[in-house]
Amino acid sequence: xxxxxxxxxxxxxxxxxxxxxxxxxxxxxxxxxxxxxxxxxxxxxxxxxxxxxxxxxxxxxxxxxxxxxxxxxxxxxxxxxxxxxxxxxxxxxxxxxxxxxxxxxxxxxxxxxxxxx
Amino acid sequence: xxxxxxxxxxxxxxxxxxxxxxxxxxxxxxxxxxxxxxxxxxxxxxxxxxxxxxxxxxxxxxxxxxxxxxxxxxxxxxxxxxxxxxxxxxxxxxxxxxxxxxxxxxxxxxxxxxx
Numbered sequence: 001x002x003x004x005x006x007x008x009x010x011x012x013x014x015x016x017x018x019x020x021x022x023x024x025x026x027x028x029x030x031x032x033x034x035x036x037x038x039x040x041x042x043x044x045x046x047x048x049x050x051x052x053x054x055x056x057x058x059x060x061x062x063x064x065x066x067x068x069x070x071x072x073x074x075x076x077x078x079x080x081x082x083x084x085x086x087x088x089x090x091x092x093x094x095x096x097x098x099x100x101x102x103x104x105x106x107x108x109x110x111x112x113x114x115x116x117x
Numbered sequence: 118x119x120x121x122x123x124x125x126x127x128x129x130x131x132x133x134x135x136x137x138x139x140x141x142x143x144x145x146x147x148x149x150x151x152x153x154x155x156x157x158x159x160x161x162x163x164x165x166x167x168x169x170x171x172x173x174x175x176x177x178x179x180x181x182x183x184x185x186x187x188x189x190x191x192x193x194x195x196x197x198x199x200x201x202x203x204x205x206x207x208x209x210x211x212x213x214x215x216x217x218x219x220x221x222x223x224x225x226x227x228x229x230x231x232x
Contacts, residue, residue, distance in 0.1 A: 035222075108161040
C-alpha cells in the first residue's frame with residue numbers, strides 16, 4: 001500500500017541544537033500532519049498543513065517549531081532550539097482529501113524518535 | 118469542540134475471549150468519519166476500520182464496529198482475541214470545516230492479550 005517515509009528514524013542531539021525531521025508523504029496526498037508521542041503516552045496532534053500553509057496547530061506546537069514543504073519535496077518539522085521535553089517519537093501522516101466529502105484515511109510513517117540530551 | 122473518548126487505557130484479556138473497546142465522540146460535523154487505527158510496537162499506526170454510515174456494521178481482519186450516531190459511539194469488537202491482537206488502538210474522528218480536514222484522536226486503549 002501507500003507508504004509514508006520518515007527520515008531519520010532516530011536522532012540524538014544536545015539540548016539547544018536544531019533538528020529537522022523529514023517526511024516523504026504519499027505522492028498524490030494533499031494534507032500533511034505531525035503527531036507527537038511521548039514514551040508510554042498517547043499520540044497527540046501537533047499541526048496540519050495544506051497548500052503551503054499551516055491549517056491548524058495545537059498548544060504543543062511551540063514557537064520553536066516550524067513546518068514547511070518547499071517545492072513539493074519533504075514535509076519537514078524543524079525544532080529550534082530543542083528542549084528536553086521535545087524527546088518523543090514524531091509521526092508524520094498524510095491524507096488525500098476530496099472536495100466533496102472525504103474518505104479521510106491517514107497514512108502514517110514509522111516515526112522519528114528524537115532524543116534530546 | 119470535537120472530541121473522542123476512550124475510557125479504558127488498558128484492557129487485558131485472555132486469548133479466546135471477546136474484545137470490546139469503547140469509543141464515544143462529540144462532533145459538530147454532520148458527516149464525520151469515525152476510524153479505528155491500530156498501532157503495533159515499532160510500526161506505524163495503520164487503519165483498521167472506518168465508517169460514516171449510521172447503523173452499518175463495518176468489518177476488517179476479524180474486527181467489527183458499528184457507528185451509532187444516536188449514541189455517538191463506535192465501539193470496536195472481535196469475537197475471539199488472539200495474542201497477535203496486542204497493540205495500541207486509537208479511535209479517531211475526522212471532518213471538514215472551512216476547508217480544513219481535521220482529525221481528532223482518542224487517548225488510545227492498549228489491548229494486552231495473554232495466554
